[in-house]
Amino acid sequence: MERIRDAAVARFGRDGFSAGLRTIATDAGVTAGLVIHHFGSKEGLRQACDDYVLGVIRSEKLRAATSGSAAGMLAQLAEIEQYGPLALYAVRSMQAGGELATAFVEHMVQDAEEYLAAGVAAGTIRPSRDPAGRARYLTFQGMGSLMLWISLHPEMVSVDDFRTALREISDQITLPALELFTEGLFVDRTMLDSYLMYVPDPPGGPAVP
Amino acid sequence: MERIRDAAVARFGRDGFSAGLRTIATDAGVTAGLVIHHFGSKEGLRQACDDYVLGVIRSEKLRAATSGSAAGMLAQLAEIEQYGPLALYAVRSMQAGGELATAFVEHMVQDAEEYLAAGVAAGTIRPSRDPAGRARYLTFQGMGSLMLWISLHPEMVSVDDFRTALREISDQITLPALELFTEGLFVDRTMLDSYLMYVPDPPGGPAVP
């Protein structure tokens, strides 16, 4: 039963959720009927995979460690040898949407918020007028760009090369990210200041989407 | 034939590329066989849609107009009443990957690079040590975060509400984006400077992925 679930996580991560039950069953060395017998339906199997992956992510206290890049968490997850398929599955889940995807992203948003707050307290990160909104913004940007990159380079997303791909991405974005994070993009403050003049201070930040 | 293609663009945009030929045919008021007769196969139909959408995007000189946010282009596309389905189709295409997606994103990357260069020349945007890499980075971040948002809120992506959704996203990210773009994220320059010490100046920027 666990072997079926593990095979499903790996196969879903590799091929997406359109992978067939018979393929998964063969991977696990069993029959399609047995998969249904254990999990009720394909949806039940996916639910079991979701619960398992989310449980691992929650139990392992994974933090976005690298320079504000929200993708750092996934990279960290992929680094742990045995968890590579889990990272792939999480990405597929985000592409498809659903409960696990929402929970996963919200988990990362909250993580980023704590991490940013710690940086602010330590004096290394500038305070924000809307800390929650900033954490959400940075998380969506980082994870979203990773998703887009994977969509455009599907050949690089085999279980074996996933860590390599993440490092390659990291190499490409580090300089622009560091530039943006330390020097900003605009030369003057007119755009921000004029926005702040027209919009009242955010009371607790914008609503959760 | 054009009506079939338009129906396919709309249906693919609404339901994704797993939409059935019979559904598209019914939308267009014809039969599945006729679709095959005209386009050879489902892949041929998708290719025709890709060509059409890319042609429109290329002919309309769309620019990323709003404050460096690469999603501005899609928003602009969606604003033009009749092109709403095209914007949705482009998003689905990016989720699925493939030629159109690559061409579309590369088009936006180049557009962003020109836009940023113009800003640098005008003295409103800071120069970068790697302008091409920065344009790519900002484009992937902006478009990717849009993709992720749409994945997590599939109920909001009907053709009617797409413009509304884009405006809602814009409201949420404007303040964090403006903060980041004018003030940066880090208080001091140590992370950037130490990175520049270890890595030699990028000769023409990192390689294209």
Add this chain to the structure above:
DNA sequence: GGGTGGATTGAACAGGCGTTTAGTCTTTGA
């Protein structure tokens, strides 16, 4: 030892898919 229950299988079913084929209808051109 017999039986009870869960694990497991292989075959079959119903439905959807893209595609093929044969044939009809409609339009066009000489």
Add this chain to the structure above:
DNA sequence: TCAAAGACTAAACGCCTGTTCAATCCACCC
């Protein structure tokens, strides 16, 4: 006016899908 050509349809084909069902195997317990 007749015929050729393309638009179009209805039905069927083969394949793949998730799911069901009856039967078998195997382990455990009284």
